[in-house]
Amino acid sequence: MTHQIAVIPGDGIGQEVTPAAVDVLNALDVEFEFVEGEAGDAVKEETGEALPQETRDLAAESDATLFGAAGETAADVILPLREVVGSFANVRPAVSYPGLDAVQPDTDLVFVRENTEGVYSGIESEIADGVTTLTRVITEEASRDIAEFGFDYAEENGYDDVTIAHKANVMRTTDGEFLDAAEAVAEERGADYDTALMDALAMHLIMHPEDYGVIICPNLAGDVLSDLAAGLVGGLGLLPSANVGPDNALFEPVHGSAPDIAGEGVANPSAMILSAAMLLDHLGYDDEGDRVRDAVEAVLDEGPRTPDLGGDASTEDVTQAVLDRL
Amino acid sequence: MTHQIAVIPGDGIGQEVTPAAVDVLNALDVEFEFVEGEAGDAVKEETGEALPQETRDLAAESDATLFGAAGETAADVILPLREVVGSFANVRPAVSYPGLDAVQPDTDLVFVRENTEGVYSGIESEIADGVTTLTRVITEEASRDIAEFGFDYAEENGYDDVTIAHKANVMRTTDGEFLDAAEAVAEERGADYDTALMDALAMHLIMHPEDYGVIICPNLAGDVLSDLAAGLVGGLGLLPSANVGPDNALFEPVHGSAPDIAGEGVANPSAMILSAAMLLDHLGYDDEGDRVRDAVEAVLDEGPRTPDLGGDASTEDVTQAVLDRL
Ligand SMILES: CC(C)[C@H](C(=O)O)[C@@H](O)C(=O)O
Numbered sequence A, B: 001m002t003h004q005i006a007v008i009p010g011d012g013i014g015q016e017v018t019p020a021a022v023d024v025l026n027a028l029d030v031e032f033e034f035v036e037g038e039a040g041d042a043v044k045e046e047t048g049e050a051l052p053q054e055t056r057d058l059a060a061e062s063d064a065t066l067f068g069a070a071g072e073t074a075a076d077v078i079l080p081l082r083e084v085v086g087s088f089a090n091v092r093p094a095v096s097y098p099g100l101d102a103v104q105p106d107t108d109l110v111f112v113r114e115n116t117e118g119v120y121s122g123i124e125s126e127i128a129d130g131v132t133t134l135t136r137v138i139t140e141e142a143s144r145d146i147a148e149f150g151f152d153y154a155e156e157n158g159y160d161d162v163t164i165a166h167k168a169n170v171m172r173t174t175d176g177e178f179l180d181a182a183e184a185v186a187e188e189r190g191a192d193y194d195t196a197l198m199d200a201l202a203m204h205l206i207m208h209p210e211d212y213g214v215i216i217c218p219n220l221a222g223d224v225l226s227d228l229a230a231g232l233v234g235g236l237g238l239l240p241s242a243n244v245g246p247d248n249a250l251f252e253p254v255h256g257s258a259p260d261i262a263g264e265g266v267a268n269p270s271a272m273i274l275s276a277a278m279l280l281d282h283l284g285y286d287d288e289g290d291r292v293r294d295a296v297e298a299v300l301d302e303g304p305r306t307p308d309l310g311g312d313a314s315t316e317d318v319t320q321a322v323l324d325r326l
């Protein structure tokens, strides 16, 4: 069985790390057909559109999508792509690897971020001169769905601690809905869980990441807290993510297009290759996913390393080292 | 000249740390009249109201207010109190002290948080069964005011780096307004500044806090990022804050009522005493403010220390040590 994978490198270092992930997938004993699509600043400059209809269609009809990064147009590309694949869950593991100089070396967290609403589904307007509003939306259905997903994920992946993040002391109705729905799911399942105000959680995660496992979050909270976790483990060059829907999914590094280092060939491909490992899991190739993760982990431990991790290796050197260990 | 100070200890450790701050203020050569007011869970249980009208009036007519903490009713107490004193700016310094085992020992940050709008001024409703909305409000006026305040603060306190935090790539109209207004202020003043997406900023602050100084934030971003900074410097027991308006102000530790340790007499009074130091600055007693900060810093360095900092001293021991050094 051949799996069609949409490959959308995008801008900046997306162009450099996406081929690395494709090389790794090609080295495995799984049949893939890769079909490339365009998106981002460059295609917008040419065509006026950051996300052409062909690329949307490609993502919709493929078995899964690998996305690199986009520049200024990031929101115009990634938010519609997440929708095109029907992804309601954004899964962001943040793990510290031995040998790297992490701020907190005992971090093993997975953010399960609601991917469809909150301020992201917001309708905005300037209702008077200098007065603007955004309507934040939280529904019981989406909140239940992400909670079910989060508790399933924790169970399947052996995490004992599940935390529901919220700010229901201020956003009483909306985050109140999120919290109530998520707690109802936990209670129906008889699952253990904690709840945490997102501000206090930000502090505790930094001081004691080892106290947490899976963290179920509203959309913007998940955005901010997962980047925070990237800071704990050594930077965005390490964090993969999966956008998961009922029948389709998109995999992307948490990092952006990094215009400061784009074109130099020194971007860290780890986050992108680890995103490809999540794609393998998703398609049912868990063993291959583990093989890729083990190879990346070994290279992170022993080198070569790109400059973001204090080394002077190139993207290609690191990719080759991962390939050598598969 | 005697200054009337409203003193509202509130719940939990608020009852323990507020007297410490009053003792410190009383030890200085400044005339204060302290008038106590009630607020929080306990008074709500008795009277049905977390923030009685007398307490509002007291805060409104005093020269400044010292507030401890509230429990479950925190939002019902602190949000109206911030409004009663007309505070549009919430100032939260986060500094690592030598000798403490901070996650990042080179942290010297000041969050200047917009204190009146964003999701905090939100009107919420359940518009259909299981469908809830919150209207987030951002105005040009409030955004300009907080930016002016932030740039003034940076200038007066010798901070070279000013960063405007936002999420305008998603909240294009509302955070777009915030960002445009703040950038316009910077440009009118000819001030140097940077802008940062709040998610990316969360990561960079953890890895490189030394790159930042004053951070001007929308309301919720300031809430989360300042707690994050508390995590970097050793916990909420250390962070004071000032809620500043044109003619009045309220000073409170960033921490809450800490029900887990309340009643044991071991709460760290540093955040509260440092809040009193900010009160001194605000009333024009900068030298006394510095004396208090120096005394707290010396005690943090040499002990005694409360359990949150790895010691076994009591609130009273620490307060006495601060008094001894004044
Ligand atoms: C580019 C932006 C719209 C996006 C988001 O906010 O979700 C990014 O920060 C991320 O987390 O993937």
Ligand SMILES: CC(C)[C@H](C(=O)O)[C@@H](O)C(=O)O
Residues within 6 Å of the ligand: A169, A170, A199, B074, B075, B078, B079, B223, B254
């Ligand atoms: C208690 C709560 C309403 C408050 C806030 O969100 O502002 C608190 O978290 C704080 O930061 O002082």
